[in-house]
Amino acid sequence: MGWLRQTTDSSIGGKLIVAVTGLAMVGFVVAHLSGNLLVFGGPQAVNSYAEGLRKLGALLWVARIGLLVMATLHIVFAIKLNLANRAARPQAYAVKTYRRASFASRSMLLTGLALLGYILFHLAHFTFRATSPELAALGEYDVYQMIVLSFQQPLIAGLYIVSMFLLGLHLSHGVSSLFQTLGFNHPKYRNLVGSIGPFLGVLLALGFSSIPAAVLFGLLK
Amino acid sequence: MKLKLHVWRQKDRQSTGRMVAYDAPNVNPEMSFLEMLDVVNEDLTGKGEDPIAFDHDCREGICGSCSMVINGVPHGPSKGTTVCQLHMRHFTDGQDVHIEPWRAKAFPVLQDLVVDRSAFDRIIQAGGFISVNSGSAQDANNLPVAKADADHSMDAAACIGCGACVAACKNSAAMLFAAAKISHLGLLPQGQPERRRRAINMVKQMDLEGFGNCSNQYECEAVCPKEISVGFIARMNRDYLSSSIFSKETGSTSKSED
Amino acid sequence: MNLDAKIPAGPIADKWTNHKFDMKLVNPANKRKYTVIVVGTGLAGGAAAATLAELGYNVLNFCFQDSPRRAHSIAAQGGINAAKNYQGDGDSVHRLFYDTVKGGDFRSREANVHRLAEVSVNIIDQCVAQGVPFAREYGGLLANRSFGGAQVSRTFYARGQTGQQLLLGAYQALERQVGAGTVKMFARSEMLDLVVENGRAAGIVVRDLVTGAITTHAAHAVVMATGGYGNVFYLSTNAKGSNVSATFRAYKRGAGFANPCFTQIHPTCIPVSGDYQSKLTLMSESLRNDGRVWAPKKQGDKRPPRDIPEVERDYYLERKYPSYGNLAPRDIASRAAKEACDDGRGVGESGRGVYLDFAAAIERQGKDVIEQRYGNLFQMYDKITAENPYEMPMRIYPAVHYTMGGLWVDYNLQSNIPGLFVLGEANFSDHGANRLGASALMQGLADGYFIIPYTLGNYLAGISRDPVKADGDAFKSTKSDVEVRIGKLLGSKGKRTVDSFHKELGLIMWEKCGMARNKAGLTEALRKIPELREEFWQNVRVLGDKDNLNQSLEKAGRVADFLEFGEILCADALTREESCGGHFREEYQDQGEAKRDDEHFAHAAVWEYQGEGKAPKRHTEALTFDEVHLATRSYK
Known part of the structure; x- marks a missing residue:
């Protein structure tokens, strides 16, 4: 297995892992959003979806563990690469001008860490319901109420919206970038690939934000 | 016109450097940037101050010696241009001009604006060649190469090894340099027998030298004086990953930096 | 001085083949017992170092650049000749040989030139195998173009970067050997002297430039x-670092310097724009395939070029x-440009320029073709002049480009000092009094890949294998001589910068010993140069210290x-009382055409050092x- 170690230790192998795990999580995020949007179909729709998920049993745990592994690898390798990147330039420029690098690409570490922080809060809040006794008191599958109660608090809703825009920013670079890392960059498709990231980023940010926005505006209650 | 220069001065590899301000009072817009520095150096020498050291040689944009970051951009503001072919008409009277060396752990500063780029040579030593001894070649036209492939290979081969890609990258990555060589040879039929081995060994050496990783920001392409495409980096990624994961090739044991 | 050229006997076409068989070989197991120093990493040096290491010799390779890939061969633009006859247009080894001897105005050694033409075909094979991405036709075969002095496309x-691509081929081969441990590479290391021990070249003295x-x-x-000496003119198309020091040091240790006055002025360079000018930029000769050279018919015609009607051009x-038209050889095209400018018909601010016009070619073939x-x-x-050559004709003027003279070598490329071999532009052998376009790359690689590996083996087989x-x-x-000299340069504490001396020397050389030379001018130069040298040693200011990177000190040594x-160059020009190739003596001409004197000057002039002050x-x-x-060279 020397080859595996050699590959994952390498610059390109490390990026591959970040790209592949990132792609897996994008898949999760898309699925998650699709589920969440059922909230617009009323309590029945979203609650039975949640119930269905819970009843997957062992399969759910496989998914959860898989997701945890993906997230961990993504974070560990991203940080490892980032530390190496910092070490590669011990003396900074007095003046540095960027010609091409997008704002999103330059803030990947920050948006990534912010998202990690938010995900931890998000899990504590919605999955473990450890942040408020009110949510803990709700029935197991009453996801609808949980959403509405939470997002009626502007602070929670605001934090959620901001985080989803950070997610969008992170993916606007990350998704286009993973094609390059995986070795797909062809002049014929360059513009298309370049716009997939920003497009998906905006779409996800708007999709996720629509729920707290709807709650705040009283469309969901 | 007049310029205010802020130049990185550093006595030798061990010393710590600093930015020092100089006036460049008689700048002719037709001068090249290096000729402007020549004039400043003549003045400094006249005053008994050590002239500013910088690498330069052919002064026609092909040897890849010249290497300075001007106002935060390697090779300065003109696209697709080395410093030696950058002319002062691109600057304005009274402008502040910051001049710094390439900055990367793998490119230690030797003096002022002069850096040690031997890491690039070692990357080539690791596999940037086709193993064919002199005298053993067949007739050149026995091996047709599609014009599109030859042209594409030439696009990569145009790399002059100046290191601007490393200097521009926020991670000091040498991906564009390594990718250009891997692609130049990998796109030709002659380069196929060693293609996998080359990709594995060159990437391994590049990592050993202490260059950073790619964040796909494409600053390298933006400053490359030969405008080499980051498409070659994708190609290198493909070559490296497929070689590492799907082939029997493991590469040679790496040579340590001496 | 023993100047036996050691030309093998037999018909010219068989000399090299027979000689290869006659030469002694070194057994593979013994090769690694020999250490060979190669100075320089251009096409000749890089190719030689790589090939000798492939054969098994233990090679030490030196270059003053920070990487062997930056040697000045890299700047060659246009191409490399080879007698492949892929175009079926009548080329052959004999024709390339013939063109080169004639192009050199009958001042080269026939046997060497024939060998060069023979191995030219192997060079292309070798380079393609190394991955040099030569231009190709749609059918996948190699493309060719025409160059000056030839009526075939070879x-x-x-x-526009043939030099870089060929050099990268040699550099890659070299780095492969460095990686394998057979070549020990010393970059940023300048040869400052040659060591001659018991009459043989035994080693070198080197300064680590860091x-x-x-x-x-x-x-x-x-x-x-170690390349040519064009920078004696200060302004030339050479790299700033190109210098004569290595060959000149060898000369001072006893090697003969041949034909120093054979310097090539390239007709198509970008004209000088001001006194801050540090170098001249060549525009490839290949441009003359499609560009038409002209000057206004009227003196002092300052109209923009497009406003000058066809009949007034x-x-x-x-x-x-x-x-031959626009593809006349370099020396002839350069002199013709000078003549037009001397006649008051030059263009541009300075009046030292003529037009190279692509309007007709663009109209005929389309902008796309020309652009490609x-x-x-x-x-x-465009970058240098801020003028767009698609719309305005280029302004060009001749500039010093290449030097045909160099250390004298025999057929084996060995100088008169046993054990000292000289390759590429540094030797004198193959181009006579004028080099044809696209032949420098050919000669460098021929010497490095295909000649020295044989002839050096023959020499080594005859000497002791004991470790050196x-x-x-x-x-x-x-070594002590070198140290004393460095001490002297740093100790002079004068007032003038090294560059100011170099510029002054360059001006003397260009005016008195440039495109046209005459007795009075050369005599004047021979008086002025020693005076300037005297002042240099009294009044040069070299700052910094010797134990550190010191670019002023590097320059000072080269300018010294x-x-x-420069004096030897002028003396050679003065004593060669004829005009041939790049050497044009105004006294010896036939209505502007060079007039050779084969009776008295069909020889290589070789200069031998006689000691300081002599x-x-x-x-x-x-x-x-x-x-x-x-025969009188005719391109009419």
Whole structure:
């Protein structure tokens, strides 16, 4: 297995892992959003979806563990690469001008860490319901109420919206970038690939934000 | 016109450097940037101050010696241009001009604006060649190469090894340099027998030298004086990953930096 | 001085083949017992170092650049000749040989030139195998273009950067050997002297340009491929670092310097724009395939070029040389440009320029075709001059480009000092008094890949395999000479910068010994140069110290050598009382055409150092022309 170690230790192998795990999580995020949007179909729709998920049993745990592994690898390798990147330039420029690098690409570490922080809060809040006794008191599958109660608090809703825009920013670079890392960059498709990231980023940010926005505006209650 | 220069001065590899301000009072817009520095150096020498050291040689944009970051951009503001072919008409009277060396752990500063780029040579030593001894070649036209492939290979081969890609990258990555060589040879039929081995060994050496990783920001392409495409980096990624994961090739044991 | 050229016997076409068989070989197991020093990493040096290491010799390779890939061969634009006859247009080894001897105005050695033409075909094979991305046709085969001085298309090219691509091929081969441990590479290391021990080249003295350390290196043979001396003119198309020091130091240790006055002025360079100018930029000769050279017919015509009607333009090359037209050889095209400017018909601010016009070619073939062929050259021109050559004709003027003279070598590329071999532009052998376009790359690679590997083996097979040591008296005294000289340069504490001396020397050389020379001017130069040299040693200011990177000190050492060498160049020009190729003596002409004097000057002039302050001695090697009969060169 020397080859595996050699590959994952390498610059390109490390990026591959970040790209592949990132792609897996994008898949999760898309699925998650699709589920969440059922909230617009009323309590029945979203609650039975949640119930269905819970009843997957062992399969759910496989998914959860898989997701945890993906997230961990993504974070560990991203940080490892980032530390190496910092070490590669011990003396900074007095003046540095960027010609091409997008704002999103330059803030990947920050948006990534912010998202990690938010995900931890998000899990504590919605999955473990450890942040408020009110949510803990709700029935197991009453996801609808949980959403509405939470997002009626502007602070929670605001934090959620901001985080989803950070997610969008992170993916606007990350998704286009993973094609390059995986070795797909062809002049014929360059513009298309370049716009997939920003497009998906905006779409996800708007999709996720629509729920707290709807709650705040009283469309969901 | 007049310029205010802020130049990185550093006595030798061990010393710590600093930015020092100089006036460049008689700048002719037709001068090249290096000729402007020549004039400043003549003045400094006249005053008994050590002239500013910088690498330069052919002064026609092909040897890849010249290497300075001007106002935060390697090779300065003109696209697709080395410093030696950058002319002062691109600057304005009274402008502040910051001049710094390439900055990367793998490119230690030797003096002022002069850096040690031997890491690039070692990357080539690791596999940037086709193993064919002199005298053993067949007739050149026995091996047709599609014009599109030859042209594409030439696009990569145009790399002059100046290191601007490393200097521009926020991670000091040498991906564009390594990718250009891997692609130049990998796109030709002659380069196929060693293609996998080359990709594995060159990437391994590049990592050993202490260059950073790619964040796909494409600053390298933006400053490359030969405008080499980051498409070659994708190609290198493909070559490296497929070689590492799907082939029997493991590469040679790496040579340590001496 | 022994100037036996050691030309093998037999018919010219068989000489090299027979000689290869006759030469002694070194058994593979013994090769690694020999250490060979190669100085320089250009096409000749890089190719030689790589090939010798492939064969198994233990090679030490030196270059002053920060990487062997940056040697000045890299700047060659246009192409490399080879007698492949892939175009089926009548080319052959014999024709390339013939063109080169004739192009050199009958001042080269026939046997060497024939060998060069023979191996030219192997070079292309070798380079393609190495992955040099030559231009190709849609069918996948190699493309060719025409170059000056030939009526066949035999030039192979890689866009406008053939030199870089060929050099990268040699560099990659070299790095492969460095990686394998068979070549020990010393970059940023400048050869400052040659060590001669018991009459043989035994090693070199080198300064590490980063630490300033002076070291000695011993070897069984020394191969110098250190390029030409064009920078004696200060302004030239050479790289700033190109210098005569290595060959000149060898000269001072006893090597003969041949034909220093044979310098090539390239007709198509971007004109000088001001006194801050640090170098001149070449526009590839290939441009003359499609560009038409002209000057206004009227003197002092300051109208913009597009406003000058066709009838008021003088396409002087087409007029004077109808059969070669714009593809006349370099020396002829340069002189014709000078003539037009001297006549008051020059263009541009300074009046030292003529037009190279692509309007007709663009109209005939379309802008796309021209862009594909010369795009990068046009772009470079635009960058430097801020003028668009698609719309305005280029302004060009001749500039010093290449030097045919160099250390004298025999057929084996060995100088008169046993064990000292000289390759590429540094030697004198193959181009006579004028080099044809796209032949420098050919010669460098021929010497490095295909000739020295044989002839060096023959030399080594005849000497002891005992390990060499760099501790003899000769090493100590040569090293001490180098240190004393550096001390003198740093200690002079004068007022003038090194560059100011170099510029002044360059001006003397250009005005008195440039495109046209005469007795009065040369005599004046021979008076002025020693005066300037005197002042240099009294009044030069070199700052910094010797134990550190010190670019002023590097320059000072090189300029000090140019100040001595310039004198020999002028003396050679003065004593060669004829005009031939790049050497044009105004006294010897036939209505502007060079007038050779084969009776008195069909020889190589070889200069021997006689000691400090003494005039060097002029020797000759007679040249015979059995295959290409002496005739007045005509391109009409």
